[in-house]
Structures are given as C-alpha cells and as structure tokens.
Amino acid sequence: METSLQAQQALVNHQLRYAKKGLYLGIISGAAWGLDGVLLTIAGYLAPFWIKGYSLATVIVACLASAAMHDLFAGGWVAIYNIVTGRWVEYARSLRTKPGKIILLGALFGGPIGMGSYLIALNLAGATYAISISAIYPAVGAILGVIFLKEKINFRVWVGIIACMAGAYVVSYTPPQGGLEDFPYFYLGIFFSFLPVVGWALEGVIATFGMDLIDSDVALGLREIFSGFTLLILVVPLAGLIVGAGLAGWDIFAGAFKAGVPMMWVAVAGLAGGLSYVAWYKSLNMTGVGRAMAFNVTYPLWSILFGIVFSKCGLYSYSITVQGVIGACIITFGTLLVVANPKELLKLRN
Incomplete structure (x- = not known):
C-alpha cells in the first residue's frame, strides 16, 4: 500500500515538473x-x-524582402535543430501527405x-505598437468562432475582447x-x-488539422x-510590380547579404523567431493551450523591455509614449482573459 502511494506521489511530482517546464517554455x-x-x-x-x-x-517591398529573409533563416535554424534531433528525414515524407499539404496552405496565410504585413507594420508604426496590436489575434479568433462555428463564449471572454479593442484604440x-x-506613415x-x-x-485554424498527424517541429520547419x-x-516581385517599385525587393534582399550587418540582424531575429515557435509548440503540449497562450501573448511587454535595453545600448532609437505602454498592458490583460481564467493559470494540481 505504501509503495503504491509513493508511486502515485512520484507520478504527481513528475507531472508537476513537466507542467512547470511547460510554463517556462x-x-x-x-x-x-x-x-x-x-x-x-x-x-x-x-x-x-x-x-x-x-x-x-x-x-513596402523592402519590408517584404526582410520578411522573406527572416522566415528563411528561421526555417534554417529549425532545420538544424531537426537534424540534430533526427527529425530531418520526416520532411520529405510529410510533404507527400495530405496533412503536410495543409501545413503549407496555412503557411500562405501566416507568411x-x-x-x-507584420514587417511593414513594424517599420511604419514602430515595434511595440505593431507588436501590441498583433497580439489580439486570440480575441479575433474567438469572434470568428462565434460567427462561423456558432461557438458560445462566456462573460470573461467578452470582457477580454472588449479590453483588447480598447487597448488597440489606446x-x-x-x-x-x-x-x-x-x-x-504611422x-x-x-x-x-x-x-x-x-x-x-x-x-492556426488550418494548421491545426495538419499538425494532428505531423510532428510540430517538422511542421514548423516546413512552414518557415x-x-x-x-x-x-x-x-x-508581385508586390513590387503592383506598387510601382519593380524588382527593387530582390535587389534589396541581395544587398542585405552583401552589406552583412543587416543580414546578421535578421539571422539573429530568425533564431529568436524559431526558438519562440519551438518553445510555443512544446508548451502547448506540456501545460495546455490556455496556459501556453497566456504566457506567449505577453510578447508586447517583452518588446518594451528589449526596446529599452537596445536603446540604452545605443543600437537604435526606441520610442514609445506612456499611452503606448498603457495600451500594450491593456491588450495583454484582455488577451489573458480571452485565452484563460487568470485564477487557473498557476494551478497545476488538477
């Protein structure tokens, strides 16, 4: 009997450590x-x-060229990770499957x-402003669920949606x-x-169908x-022809590699982006969607911290108003309400 209780306690402790690791991720x-x-x-x-x-x-085309470079670097970093972990052989096999093709379809919307659009917003509006508004996607997802999937959402989620809208306005x-x-062009x-x-x-909606049958790290590598x-x-090139910039985007892409320093900044950004996605997918599995998303959507607040740090280091001129900080906090709070009950976020014993 005592041995059985010890085994159960050991299992509970293991599950708690697993969930806590998910929170950290x-x-x-x-x-x-x-x-x-x-x-x-x-x-x-x-x-x-x-x-x-x-x-x-x-x-605009320069921003799109930067986005292309970012995703290629992110895909490269994730590929290296998958090679080290032995998942590289899954790339070709996954591409031949229906779930693999669904992942690529989702990538057209995400990329x-x-x-x-995210890169254009960062350049025209500034980092924290663009990042903060992009963080309201869970609220939009909840609204789309009501419209298209006839889902019902509770009072807490409605409060969160309203807070996100108010924060975006601020x-x-x-x-x-x-x-x-x-x-x-703010x-x-x-x-x-x-x-x-x-x-x-x-x-997210499209890729969910694909990742049920494909390893998340492999799916991420293919996506990027x-x-x-x-x-x-x-x-x-198509955007360049539409807006009247011709093929300037390709010249800018090649020029960034030739210049070296801009390319290195994007490469490091791609590493950060790849790390974010890998940690995000693992967190989803280890601690649940609500908790994982709640900690993930704090990225507007992290952007303020990193913006100040890099500004103090003289690497670039970071600018944000008190109103911008307040708006970012409101959006983060609203998104937390949308994705999870704040009282339950740190309750791992369930």
Whole structure:
C-alpha cells in the first residue's frame, strides 16, 4: 500500500515538473517573439532595408524582402535543430501527405499575409505598437468562432475582447515620441498591424488539422521554409510590380547579404523567431493551450523591455509614449482573459 502511494506521489511530482517546464517554455516563447520584433525593427532601419529618400513603395517591398529573409533563416535554424534531433528525414515524407499539404496552405496565410504585413507594420508604426496590436489575434479568433462555428463564449471572454479593442484604440491613437514627423506613415502601419491578426488566426485554424498527424517541429520547419520562399519568389516581385517599385525587393534582399550587418540582424531575429515557435509548440503540449497562450501573448511587454535595453545600448532609437505602454498592458490583460481564467493559470494540481 505504501509503495503504491509513493508511486502515485512520484507520478504527481513528475507531472508537476513537466507542467512547470511547460510554463517556462511559454514564457520563453513570449520573450523570444518580443525580441524577434525588436531585432527586425533594428534591421529594418539599416541600409538597404531603409535609406533616407525611399518612397513608400520601396519601403513596402523592402519590408517584404526582410520578411522573406527572416522566415528563411528561421526555417534554417529549425532545420538544424531537426537534424540534430533526427527529425530531418520526416520532411520529405510529410510533404507527400495530405496533412503536410495543409501545413503549407496555412503557411500562405501566416507568411505572406501574416509575416509580410507584420514587417511593414513594424517599420511604419514602430515595434511595440505593431507588436501590441498583433497580439489580439486570440480575441479575433474567438469572434470568428462565434460567427462561423456558432461557438458560445462566456462573460470573461467578452470582457477580454472588449479590453483588447480598447487597448488597440489606446495604442493606435497617438504616434510614438516624435509624432508624424518621425513616423509619417504611422496610421498606415497601424492598418497593417491588423492584417497579421487575421493571417495568423487563419493559419492556426488550418494548421491545426495538419499538425494532428505531423510532428510540430517538422511542421514548423516546413512552414518557415515554404513561407520564406513564397515571399521571396512570388510576393516580393508581385508586390513590387503592383506598387510601382519593380524588382527593387530582390535587389534589396541581395544587398542585405552583401552589406552583412543587416543580414546578421535578421539571422539573429530568425533564431529568436524559431526558438519562440519551438518553445510555443512544446508548451502547448506540456501545460495546455490556455496556459501556453497566456504566457506567449505577453510578447508586447517583452518588446518594451528589449526596446529599452537596445536603446540604452545605443543600437537604435526606441520610442514609445506612456499611452503606448498603457495600451500594450491593456491588450495583454484582455488577451489573458480571452485565452484563460487568470485564477487557473498557476494551478497545476488538477
């Protein structure tokens, strides 16, 4: 009897350690994504991604070129991780399956629409502003669930959705310090900040069907590489032709590699982005969707911390108003209410 109780207690302790590790990974995923956004913003202000006198059209294709480079690097880092862990052989097999093709379909929404718009928003509106608004995707997902899936949501979630909307309004009402002189396309950037919300929400819905039968790290590797090549080969030149910048995006992409430093910033950002996704998927499995997402969506607050740190180091000029900080906090709080009951977040004994 005593041996049985000891075995049960050992199992409970093991499960608690497993869940706590999931919480830590959730925190890492949020911190890494906040860092990713700040690093991409720094890279976006370096030549050839940005040169004084660039037209708006050139800025847009430069951001898309940066998005392509980011996802290719992220895919490369994840591929290295998968090689080390022995999952590399699953790439080709997964591509031949229906779930693998579903993952690629989701990547079209998460990459060209999600990441492409996200990079444009980072450049035009500033890091924390774009990052904060992009964090409301769980609230949008809840609303889409009501409309299309006839799901019912409770009072707590409605309060969270309203808080997200209020926070988005607070964040977007006033530009960063320096105003429209330093951020002439701030409100256009705010518009682009909402597009990743839709793109990532749709990707999540689609990819869920695929990842039921494919290892999450393999799915992530396929997603990032496919997104990067789609952005580079199709989206960058097509966007350039549409906005009147021609094939400038390819020149900027090649120029970033030639310049070296901008490419290295994007490479490190890709590493942070890949780490965020890997930690996020593992956290989902180890501690549950609600807790994992609750810690992941703290990335707007992490972006403020990293922005201040890099600014103090003289690496770039970080600018945010008190109103922007308040808005980011409101959005984070609202998103927490949408994804989980705050009282239950740290209750691991259940």
